[in-house]
Amino acid sequence: MAKNKNNQSVWSSRIKKKKNSFFDKIGSSINVDKRLYKEDINCSLVHVDMLFKQKIISFKVKNKIFFGLNKIKNEIIKKKYIFKAEDEDIHMSIEKRLHEIIGDDAGYIHTGRSRNDQVVTDLKVWMKKSTNEIIDSLKSLQKTFLKLAEKNVYSIMPGFTHLKNAQPISLSHYLTAYIEVFERDKKKFKDNLRSLNENPLGVAALSGTSFNLDRNFTTKKLNFLKPTRNSIDTVSDRDFVVDFIYAASMCSMHISRLSEELIIWNSDAFELIELNDKLVTGSSIMPQKKNPDSLEYLRGQTGIIYGNLVSMLTILKGLPLTYFKDLQDDKKIIFETFDNLKTCILLLNEILRNIKFNKKKMAELAETGFLTATDLADYIVRKLNYPFRKSYNITAKLVNYCDQNKKSFKDLKIKEIKKIEPKLNEDVLEIFDLKRSVDSKKSLGGTSFDNIKKMLKNYKKELK
């Protein structure tokens, strides 16, 4: 518990208890929230500046507090500051140290402010910065996808549905799909900035304060867009915490899906990619193994982030208005979620920057499984003016014929095709060409080379 220079706790005049009680140890959050020291000091500086501007404190007191807080900041930066568990949290710790440095004038710092609005202000400032960091790292991930896509417009691979070969696509089209995926994640994080931009400072404990505070002043100085509107809601609201973890969960789910896909591609059965040696691990007994542990790590982290989402929702579900100690754990959850997600995005980026696509294997795989069957059915509709269902059946018969005779479409002679549909002629053979198939998908958003090249230009502009 925080104590003043006479070694008394800040609230010792009311609560009489022995030093170092069991609960004081458990209830202390300083080891977690010391991470907010910069935000805490900056918010205090702004609050004190406002108190002076409003003539609530004198110039002399303001200067003393500024001096003390800046000294504390330096001590922490230079690692000369001692964080003590008994100081309960970062706010009490700094207040106590301020008292040691400047004496009783330190007490003015809590004029018109409670820890309830203080903690939520610190947290929002920290989360704004961290949200922007996540957005930036997602952007850099998208740029990696873009670079890979630019190199692979003409690399053909099978597109899968149900993990079965479905239709030929450009590898570049596949890669840009993930630019879209992570664009949605970025948007979620950006949307969250709206609530993170509402300033809680100045609502005090729950009901506001009788001091003539200027909340618009602190709003501006702390780079918020506007003050929150209801003091009661302000100190109990942690929706922005849930929003952040939800966005992180979605992003992490996307990373996990991609990881799973790459694990499959990396398997000996598929062999579509090769991971860099620095991103795989060996087996303790099987000397030949190179395991895709980095991707498995990414897939696993998703579980931890989902867990945090459920933890936070559960912490909130039983809380009436306004502040309760339960809320203290929001920081542990947020920090862990942020660290985890940031690391995952960086790791994924590293994996992709070092990935090798086995283009030969992709092309070979695309030649198996009758990937141009839909093209053939479409062709018959156009050429012979048949209803789609009829041409679908003719195509299915050809596939069955090939299956029974261990042939691919490309092995077929026109004679064999005519046995199934006599009205077809030689031109039909062109339909089995994979590049032609890819390039024919010119519908908006489709895989044709022109579409892709246009999209790549757009992405390049957007991701500048």
Ligand code: ARG
């Ligand atoms: N350490 C506390 C937290 O993080 C700060 C707020 C304390 N407020 C209070 N009324 N006990 O939630």
